[in-house]
Amino acid sequence: MKIELRHIHKHFGPVHANDDITLTIPSGSIFGLLGENGAGKSTLMKILSGYFHPDAGEIRVNGSPVVLHSPADAIRFGIGMLHQDPMDFPPMRVIDNFMVGYPEGLTLPRAAARAALESISARFGFTLDPDAFVGSLTVGERQQLEIARLLWLGAQVLIFDEPTTGISAQQKEKLFAALRRLAEAGKTVIFVTHKLEEVQILCDQVAVLRAGKVVGQTRAPYDLDALVRMMFGKAVSKGQRTSAPLGDVVLQIKRLAVEDIRLRIAGVNLEVREGEVIGLAGMEGSGQRHLLRACAGLVRPVEGEIWVDGENLTGKGYHEFMRRGVAYVPAARLEEGLVPTLTLMEHVILADEQRGLVIDRQTALEKTRDRIATFNIRGRPNLPVESLSGGNQQRALLALLRPGLRLILMEHPTRGLDMESAIWVWETLKRRCREERTAIFFMSSDLEEILHYSDRILVFFSGQVSEPIPAEGTTTEQLGQLIGGRGFPSGKEVQP
Amino acid sequence: MSSHEILIGLAGVLFAAAPVVFATIGETLTERSGIINLSVNGTILLAAMASFAVSVSTHSLWLGFLMGMAIGALVALTVAFSSIALKQSQVAVGFVLTLMTRDLSYFLGNPYMGLRGPRVQSLPIPVLGQIPIIGPLFFRQDPLTYLSFILIGAAWWWVFRTRPGLTLQAVGERPEAAYARGAPVHRLRYLYAAVGGALVGLAGPTYSLSVKAGWKGTISGLDGIGWIALALTIFGGWDPIRGAAGAYLFALLQWLGLVLQPYMPNIPSQVLQVAPFPLMILTLLLVNIGNAEWVDRTLAGLPPDARRWVRRILRWMQVVPPASLGVPFEEE
Numbered sequence: 162m163k164i165e166l167r168h169i170h171k172h173f174g175p176v177h178a179n180d181d182i183t184l185t186i187p188s189g190s191i192f193g194l195l196g197e198n199g200a201g202k203s204t205l206m207k208i209l210s211g212y213f214h215p216d217a218g219e220i221r222v223n224g225s226p227v228v229l230h231s232p233a234d235a236i237r238f239g240i241g242m243l244h245q246d247p248m249d250f251p252p253m254r255v256i257d258n259f260m261v262g263y264p265e266g267l268t269l270p271r272a273a274a275r276a277a278l279e280s281i282s283a284r285f286g287f288t289l290d291p292d293a294f295v296g297s298l299t300v301g302e303r304q305q306l307e308i309a310r311l312l313w314l315g316a317q318v319l320i321f322d323e324p325t326t327g328i329s330a331q332q333k334e335k336l337f338a339a340l341r342r343l344a345e346a347g348k349t350v351i352f353v354t355h356k357l358e359e360v361q362i363l364c365d366q367v368a369v370l371r372a373g374k375v376v377g378q379t380r381a382p383y384d385l386d387a388l389v390r391m392m393f394g395k396a397v398s399k400g401q402r403t404s405a406p407l408g409d410v411v412l413q414i415k416r417l418a419v420e421d422i423r424l425r426i427a428g429v430n431l432e433v434r435e436g437e438v439i440g441l442a443g444m445e446g447s448g449q450r451h452l453l454r455a456c457a458g459l460v461r462p463v464e465g466e467i468w469v470d471g472e473n474l475t476g477k478g479y480h481e482f483m484r485r486g487v488a489y490v491p492a493a494r495l496e497e498g499l500v501p502t503l504t505l506m507e508h509v510i511l512a513d514e515q516r517g518l519v520i521d522r523q524t525a526l527e528k529t530r531d532r533i534a535t536f537n538i539r540g541r542p543n544l545p546v547e548s549l550s551g552g553n554q555q556r557a558l559l560a561l562l563r564p565g566l567r568l569i570l571m572e573h574p575t576r577g578l579d580m581e582s583a584i585w586v587w588e589t590l591k592r593r594c595r596e597e598r599t600a601i602f603f604m605s606s607d608l609e610e611i612l613h614y615s616d617r618i619l620v621f622f623s624g625q626v627s628e629p630i631p632a633e634g635t636t637t638e639q640l641g642q643l644i645g646g647r648g649f650p651s652g653k654e655v656q657p
Numbered sequence: 658m659s660s661h662e663i664l665i666g667l668a669g670v671l672f673a674a675a676p677v678v679f680a681t682i683g684e685t686l687t688e689r690s691g692i693i694n695l696s697v698n699g700t701i702l703l704a705a706m707a708s709f710a711v712s713v714s715t716h717s718l719w720l721g722f723l724m725g726m727a728i729g730a731l732v733a734l735t736v737a738f739s740s741i742a743l744k745q746s747q748v749a750v751g752f753v754l755t756l757m758t759r760d761l762s763y764f765l766g767n768p769y770m771g772l773r774g775p776r777v778q779s780l781p782i783p784v785l786g787q788i789p790i791i792g793p794l795f796f797r798q799d800p801l802t803y804l805s806f807i808l809i810g811a812a813w814w815w816v817f818r819t820r821p822g823l824t825l826q827a828v829g830e831r832p833e834a835a836y837a838r839g840a841p842v843h844r845l846r847y848l849y850a851a852v853g854g855a856l857v858g859l860a861g862p863t864y865s866l867s868v869k870a871g872w873k874g875t876i877s878g879l880d881g882i883g884w885i886a887l888a889l890t891i892f893g894g895w896d897p898i899r900g901a902a903g904a905y906l907f908a909l910l911q912w913l914g915l916v917l918q919p920y921m922p923n924i925p926s927q928v929l930q931v932a933p934f935p936l937m938i939l940t941l942l943l944v945n946i947g948n949a950e951w952v953d954r955t956l957a958g959l960p961p962d963a964r965r966w967v968r969r970i971l972r973w974m975q976v977v978p979p980a981s982l983g984v985p986f987e988e989e
């Protein structure tokens with residue numbers, strides 16, 4: 162189906178998120194939508210999928226104008242969207258999730274759904290256990306589930322809003338193969354991203370959005386430098402690898418073991434020094450998160466000890482760790498890091514040292530303005546955090562970290578961030594290492610990020626943890642192989 | 658006590674539990690959609706009074722029941738409306754409504770205090786009623802008790818086995834995701850508020866026209882039942898069968914309180930009458946304890962085998978509320 166968007170406008174308060182956007186999207190090919198954080202990509206796609214109403218403008222499907230009152234209408238026209246944050250139901254089973262939104266019948270089409278899920282999975286190389294709980298799946302699997310569901314419903318137009326955020330390299334390959342096959346089958350595929358490499362290897366043509374406007378449109382082959390300039394309005398590059406000089410030992414981990422129902426990591430020994438950056442590499446769910454959470458005092462280790470600045474904090478709670486200058490930045494921004502419905506200013510107030518009973522609004526407002534300026538957040542003090550674009554939520558999270566921390570624990574510090582923001586985030590983090598002697602412990606599924614920014618790397622493979630390896634001199638290929646399990650003793654778990 | 662007496666007593670437990678089952682399942686359906694209707698206690702009182710008044714005046718049981726259900730639906734719709742359209746807190750509105758309807762029932766019910774009115778007759782089912790043990794327990798009841806049995810299965814089937822039921826779960830879990838999949842979130846929330854509210858309302862006439870026939874104002878003994886139904890909704894983990902099991906447990910405890918009284922002369926009778934309430938709190942504590950962080954911390958200190966077992970048991974008992982319970986959602 163051919164989709165035409167004509168003169169679409171959308172305002173959120175004073176923000177002009179979509180400003181007179183006109184695009185024609187043909188079927189049978191992959192159409193890229195490229196743009197920095199907050200450019201208005203998700204907003205436009207939500208309008209096309211009926212989730213938002215445009216303030217002005219028209220949508221045409223195969224040449225005839227349509228009005229989409231709700232996502233239900235869009236689904237009827239065969240338009241399906243994979244949202245940036247998975248729009249699924251974590252406590253439900255895969256098969257139930259698959260059936261939510263199926264349009265007809267009184268009883269559940271269980272058998273048919275199972276068969277469909279199986280055949281679609283087989284066709285695209287997905288591995289989905291129909292009886293697993295969605296909450297236990299990796300982000301990549303949740304996306305596969307959503308794609309399978311859209312196909313089952315017979316979607317002709319498939320919108321993918323940053324589908325590669327938080328999935329492994331293998332899952333990404335599978336996903337891209339699937340998208341190509343969909344386009345070959347004549348479907349209209351729209352691929353939203355802020356990553357140039359992805360546009361380059363996947364998209365037949367691309368439109369670039371900046372500050373709500375279409376600033377350019379080109380076809381493959383691409384001039385990457387030109388695309389960067391269109392995206393950011395200037396040239397952007399990553400810069401050289403840098404390391405801060407190391408100081409005293411901040412964190413000591415001795416024979417640590419942490420477990421939950423699914424996984425156990427054991428026998429971890431490590432010393433982290435002031436100014437040092439340690440990257441935790443591994444497939445999602447290999448135990449990196451367990452280690453981070455134990456070091457933040459969020460889970461109690463079942464064996465071993467954790468020392469911070471020469472003091473044994475084993476078994477102490479998060480607040481005790483916080484008092485010693487340990488901060489934790491979770492990946493689930495809106496679930497754990499920020500409080501939805503509270504405004505930016507209220508977050509600044511909460512994150513500050515709590516003194517007195519009455520909130521000094523004026524000071525708080527100034528402080529918030531100040532943070533917004535230093536951290537370059539696109540938003541206003543009284544805006545609820547969930548209305549910020551993904552990249553700006555991440556900036557807000559960083560803006561809330563107090564100065565003078567000893568240790569920062571981060572899950573995916575730049576997940577969902579565009580190149581410029583990611584570089585900016587690491588500049589701020591590295592500055593803390595240099596000037597405040599903070600140590601950083603972070604996990605990421607982006608190997609380049611790990612190699613470029615850490616001093617040493619721990620590799621996780623299904624609960625096993627490697628000795629620290631120096632990042633300098635390690636290549637992406639080597640690290641990729643380690644993550645895949647090379648060099649780890651085979652078998653299930655190593656018990657101490 | 659002879660076995661015959663025990664059988665009669667247990668049949669009485671099933672009978673007395675029917676209104677609690679109605680209210681619990683009604684609230685379960687409403688809360689599954691994400692609306693928390695705290696007005697249950699007052700609603701039951703007002704519905705009981707009004708349906709009794711209607712039945713006395715019109716000599717029609719049907720009109721009485723209709724009245725009770727209409728009141729329940731109306732009060733619940735008020736909660737839904739003030740949350741969805743007026744953006745008010747469901748908890749605050751529900752709480753005010755529960756107080757208001759309660760006082761209203763005592764005030765408006767005055768003229769009907771102690772009057773004799775119609776009541777629902779028991780309706781033994783011919784062949785089935787003759788089966789030993791099962792017959793007297795399940796098939797020599799009144800129509801409302803039969804209805805309560807059917808409702809448990811029907812509600813469970815609806816929620817867990819039908820397509821609209823799955824949508825209901827989705828709406829209460831993540832309304833924005835359900836909306837993205839085409840569910841009319843607001844319309845469904847109104848619908849389930851009304852249906853669930855009507856079932857809560859049905860509990861009223863089930864008392865005043867059957868289980869505790871008549872209207873005796875503040876000494877009707879109905880005050881507090883609504884709060885129990887709310888607690889049972891949680892105890893049941895928003896599952897109609899588990900919730901109903903809780904209702905039967907509660908009725909059983911109340912009956913035991915009465916039966917055991919003569920055998921324990923030293924314990925004041927009030928203690929036995931009130932005992933079911935703290936016991937319900939205890940069970941609530943048990944099903945929610947697995948969610949607490951300190952439990953997890955304590956567990957980490959146990960030896961591995963014990964740890965595994967305790968975890969398993971807690972997980973089995975644990976209930977998780979619909980994630981968006983009481984949280985407003987805005988359709989664009």
Ligand SMILES: Nc1ncnc2c1ncn2[C@@H]1O[C@H](COP(=O)(O)OP(=O)(O)OP(=O)(O)O)[C@@H](O)[C@H]1O
Binds near residue numbers: 550
């Ligand atoms: N519900 C909302 N309420 C208020 N403002 C919003 C809302 N949704 C988006 N915005 C604003 O609209 C602008 C565009 O946001 P959008 O989410 O479309 O960006 P994006 O291009 O998808 O960015 P990202 O790459 O970070 O996902 C941002 O400035 C954002 O703050």
Ligand SMILES: [Mg+2]
Binds near residue numbers: 203245
């Ligand atoms: Mg976006």
